[in-house]
Amino acid sequence: MRRNGIFAKAFCALFALFMLAPIIVVIGVSFTPTGYLEFPPSGLSLRWFRAILDNPDFITAAWISLKLALIAATLATVLAVPAALAIGRGSFRGREALQALFMSPLMVPTVVLGIAFLRFLTLVGISGTFTGMMLCHVVIVTPFILRLVLASVVGLDAATERAAIAMGASDWTVFRRITLPSILPGIVGGWVLAFITSFDELTVTVFIASPSTTTLPVRMFSHIAQTTDPLVASVSTVAILFTVALMLAVDRLYGLDKLLIGEGKS
């Protein structure tokens, strides 16, 4: 096949510049020594990174986000793995309807989900609580895990399991020694994707978070809505570094393209 010509290369370079521009700008701005947003920065200073420490709001919000994402991703994984096993290999009626239901949070616009959760939590009386927020996040991130685990369940070789059963292994042993190890990459990938989704979620959370349960994206959003100082840029830079570290770890474990494109497509 022919390689790309000069025009194609220029196009790709421009594209890369476009994709990376806002990220570079945010990181650049966060090192400014001045009190306003400036790019390129006139000097290098860690002033705005020290300022994060003086704003406990952001740190509290980051801890809430971290806790929320950890619990929501883990709970959703515990729910999604049996569901994926049942949907992936069972042949009961309503299987497709069940899958459609579990995937449906991806189809409903997030604004609609946000107000629906707010209305529900208010009527039940747990609006603004961490528990309420956690339940909502479990619903939002489940489809991401289900999709990846389902892909690895479908790719599973049933013969190995039958062999184990024939040799006298109990159901639990088969699951622990055969099934679980073969779908583990899918589970890990799904968990990470769910974690990132929950950690970055804004549109739903902006409706259901209360001042005492504000997550990091919501905190940053309301900060940007009021004022733009380099403080949000330095918080963003820390968040970007955190994401990059996580991405590198995932790439080692699972392969980033596999995680985001989903198996079967590539």
Add this chain to the structure above:
Amino acid sequence: MLLLFALMLLVPLLMTLVLSFNSFDFYKGIGSDLSLANYAEVLGDGYFYEIFGRTFGIALATTLICAAIGVPLAWFLNRMTPFWRSVMVLVVLGPLLISVVVRTLGWAIILGNKGVLNGALMDLGLIERPIRLMYSSGGIVLALVHVMLPYMVLAVWAALQRADASAEAAAESLGARPWTVFRRVVLPQAMPGVLSGSLIVFALSASAFATPAIIGGRRVKVAATAVHDEFMNTLNWPLGAAIAMILLVAIMAVMLTWTRLVEARVGKEYA
């Protein structure tokens, strides 16, 4: 799990539907009566027409631009050396993992009146006064294109990978110029990907919240930010719920029509 989804997803959505029929009084709060008054208010007011028109205009523009950039990019991606391809895949996918708030903040810094873009253009002498990009629909489209491009590139790339590479080689050996190969061979093969990518991009852009809220501010509202305003500022929940329901139905109608049209026109040809 079924219980959780029934309780946490279906019940809230139904409650919202009911809520959109309730009355609202500034002093008494949300009433328990059912009427179409909220829908009549939204559908009878030019202000809301403007908001919905803007929402779908922005979504359409974003979809078209994403397709125009995504198709050639996915094609070039296919023709790269493995090393450069993995670099470009990282460039395409990486931003997906970074919070939309962070990325939009970047665009806000770039697009501001004293921002990076206006500064550069003025330094080059191309413009005399800053162009207004923040708080404009154009700015929202630009930032949304950035958020949505990965979805389009992935969809088109997946379609091209299923395509037959020898067709391109055949066209080339028969003396076709790159542009002809692109138009006559690559584009038709990429079409299924473009169509499914457009569907995702359009639906996500029409319901996007963070980007229009930050770039558009309070002046340039779209449906999602209008809903947020009714819920968090005006506190007229029933009216907000009615706007959200209209948005939901409108997006679903567009998606269904689109799928039907695609199936009727090209579905069999590409199946």
